[in-house]
Amino acid sequence: MVIGFIGLGNMARALIGGILKEKAVAPEDITGSAATAETRRRMEADFGIRTSESNAQIAAEADILFLAVKPQYLPVVLEDIRNAVTERTLIVSVAAGKTTKWLSEAFPGPVKIVRCMPNTPALVGEGCAAVCRNENVTEEELGLVLRLIGSCCGMAELVPEQLMDTAGGVNGSSPAFVFLFIEALADAGVKGGLPRAQSYRFAAQTVLGAARLMLESGKTPGELKDMVCSPGGTTIEGVETLEKNAFRGAVMQAVGAAIEKSKKL
Incomplete structure (x- = not known):
């Protein structure tokens, strides 16, 4: 062959x-x-x-x-x-x-x-x-x-085939969105005092580990999020801030924009 x-x-x-x-x-x-x-x-x-x-x-x-x-x-x-x-x-x-x-x-x-x-x-x-x-x-x-x-x-x-543009938005374009998220996590670490290289490693490994945990555990993202969010804790405070800034809505709009662009190619 x-x-x-x-x-x-x-x-x-x-x-x-x-x-x-x-x-x-x-x-x-x-x-x-x-x-x-x-x-x-x-x-x-x-x-x-x-x-x-x-x-x-x-x-x-x-x-x-x-x-x-x-x-x-x-x-x-x-x-x-x-x-x-x-x-x-x-x-x-x-x-x-x-x-x-x-x-x-x-x-x-x-x-x-x-x-x-x-x-x-x-x-x-x-x-x-x-x-x-x-x-x-x-x-x-x-x-x-x-x-x-x-x-x-x-x-x-x-x-x-009618869902290929959607699939492309979710998997084809989204690595760029994930890299932006990793960069933002690392920037926050640098702001808090971590060296840049170490902050990148922490952020990237956390995203990698979170993805593997979801795939291997069979749990939904919501279930896994709830496992991290202790009552009155630090994580739920951060989640609230993300929600106030329309984090999920922004991601959905970004994927939607990529899908629409694919349809026009």
């Missing part, structure tokens, strides 16, 4: 790293194209994969073809590869906002298309990916993609 990547940026790097870590295929069975020679040289040196400047060549060789480029570059890429893919090629797009219907219309015949919305924590194997497919993708092929992406990213789950 040959796995091809058009675009060799951060997300492709995360996926390739995960595929090789899981030994899904050998390095020589992964190919990729990128706009710059420097990117191609770096990926060859780091992972031992084969690269080309030709998108069409990568598409023609691949059994599974990842379109790992930003949405605005997709029209050019699709024009490059429209006659290079075949009915057997399984295309996996990680571009936000572009539906399977929109993608399939770029090709002269029937194509198999899976959409995937991963996030940047995939770079450390702790990501989350939402996945959907068109009618030409079989259950077996879908299972293969879910296992492949799940092993690379950390988690992959199927969602209806």
Whole structure:
């Protein structure tokens, strides 16, 4: 099986790293194209994969073809590869906002298309990916993609295509919101006298641990929050301040804005 990547940026790097870590295929069975020679040289040196400047060549060789480029570059890429893919090629797009219907219309015949919305924590194997497919993708092929992406990213789950923009808002954009929260926690620690580096570590580990506690305990966020909030204690005082400043409403609005932007892409 040959796995091809058009675009060799951060997300492709995360996926390739995960595929090789899981030994899904050998390095020589992964190919990729990128706009710059420097990117191609770096990926060859780091992972031992084969690269080309030709998108069409990568598409023609691949059994599974990842379109790992930003949405605005997709029209050019699709024009490059429209006659290079075949009915057997399984295309996996990680571009936000572009539906399977929109993608399939770029090709002269029937194509198999899976959409995937991963996030940047995939770079450390702790990501989350939402996945959907068109009618030409079989259950077996879908299972293969879910296992492949799940092993690379950390988690992959199927969602209806009409909810892909919503899933992208919740998992695709939200790492930036979490980083803002970590930065704010750390700033508060610095204000209180902690060294900057230590404050970052405390804040980041707390967010990591809280997320793992929720996933592994099976408890809801509300239940876990109540476990921390002692009557008349420090934490409930902080929770009240967050509520007064519309913390939850601000987060919901931020995710909503990301969803709306995705729909317009």
